[in-house]
Ligand SMILES: *[C@@H]1O[C@H](CO)[C@@H](O)[C@H](O)[C@H]1NC(C)=O
Ligand SMILES: *[C@@H]1O[C@H](CO)[C@@H](O)[C@H](O)[C@H]1NC(C)=O
Ligand SMILES: *[C@@H]1O[C@H](CO)[C@@H](O)[C@H](O)[C@H]1NC(C)=O
Ligand SMILES: *[C@@H]1O[C@H](CO)[C@@H](O)[C@H](O)[C@H]1NC(C)=O
Ligand SMILES: *[C@@H]1O[C@H](CO)[C@@H](O)[C@H](O)[C@H]1NC(C)=O
Ligand SMILES: *[C@@H]1O[C@H](CO)[C@@H](O)[C@H](O)[C@H]1NC(C)=O
Ligand SMILES: *[C@@H]1O[C@H](CO)[C@@H](O)[C@H](O)[C@H]1NC(C)=O
């Protein structure tokens with residue numbers, strides 16, 4: 001009986017303490033889990049470039065990339081990181097004068113992230129709108145759309161196909177984007193139901209267009225929307241990482257996989273093991 005309890009304890013012990021952060025490091029910020037190579041605080045808690053900051057001035061506390069202002073909503077060990085990204089907008093009054101404008105941009109230069117091409121779409125909203133996104137640093141491109149619609153009645157909820165809402169795919173591998181918003185008539189013909197043009201990169205699984213967004217986007221969704229980044233251990237591929245990366249990221253019982261953004265590698269536990277593959281002994285045998 002005693003032996004049985006002891007065996008059970010021994011068996012449960014590593015499970016109960018299995019942490020996804022380094023030993024002695026903070027694993028959670030609010031309800032967001034921070035798995036190594038990400039880490040908070042002491043330099044020993046994160047791999048170089050993967051530091052995040054937990055700011056307790058907010059209730060619940062908020063997590064930020066580096067020491068910056070980009071808010072992190074979720075980190076997945078499988079190579080994605082979701083951030084809260086500010087939308088771009090240009091708004092006009094009845095006489096066609098610009099009354100407010102915010103043209104957002106994000107620069108991830110020298111950081112191990114790119115904008116995910118699989119999750120994100122460039123999305124523009126407006127009925128007198130010319131929206132352009134210019135990507136650079138890793139992959140140069142320019143894309144966008146131009147829309148004119150003259151009545152809210154033509155807009156179809158849930159359908160982002162060019163009437164009041166348009167979406168385009170983006171390529172993989174770029175680290176910076178800039179946004180431009182223009183219009184043909186300063187929204188003067190549509191100001192009754194649409195006085196702003198909007199442009200943003202967004203997780204397309206999250207965003208579902210509604211005609212109400214043409215007048216109330218920020219009331220309905222805030223001025224920040226979720227955007228997905230791909231992260232990777234950059235500079236090496238699986239062909240040379242284990243021999244050339246002096247700081248090879250994959251721990252025991254794990255294997256290297258080339259990252260989907262083409263800029264580096266990721267690690268995953270070998271078949272039959274589970275845990276955090278970026279910790280030395282993070283991958284533990286299942287039983
Ligand atoms: C964290 O909590 C907020 C509400 O406090 C919730 O909306 C969000 O989904 C939670 N995130 C996770 C990863 O559980
Ligand atoms: C936390 O956020 C507050 C409010 O934005 C800011 O004033 C403060 O500098 C931040 N603290 C840290 C440690 O970043
Ligand atoms: C955060 O990421 C984890 C791991 O990928 C996932 O299981 C969870 O559903 C995500 N939470 C949110 C709020 O996106
Ligand atoms: C994104 O940021 C805005 C503004 O700071 C905040 O109100 C909103 O709750 C954040 N979104 C999430 C999902 O945390
Ligand atoms: C679209 O959705 C909004 C609110 O979400 C609603 O007020 C409007 O009537 C809907 N339009 C159509 C054509 O269903
Ligand atoms: C998007 O919203 C429309 C109504 O506004 C709804 O019919 C549709 O099911 C929604 N789609 C998703 C994927 O949530
Ligand atoms: C639109 O606005 C711009 C700048 O606010 C102004 O220079 C231009 O004359 C306006 N055009 C029309 C058609 O109102």
Ligand SMILES: *[C@@H]1O[C@H](CO)[C@@H](O)[C@H](O)[C@H]1NC(C)=O
Pocket residue numbers: 235236237238239240241244
């Ligand atoms: C390792 O391989 C990557 C491509 O996968 C290449 O860009 C890099 O230069 C190589 N590094 C070394 C040290 O061989």
Ligand SMILES: *[C@@H]1O[C@H](CO)[C@@H](O)[C@H](O)[C@H]1NC(C)=O
Pocket residue numbers: 251252280281
């Ligand atoms: C892998 O495990 C072996 C024995 O369990 C240990 O000697 C070695 O140091 C470990 N290697 C790493 C990279 O943790």
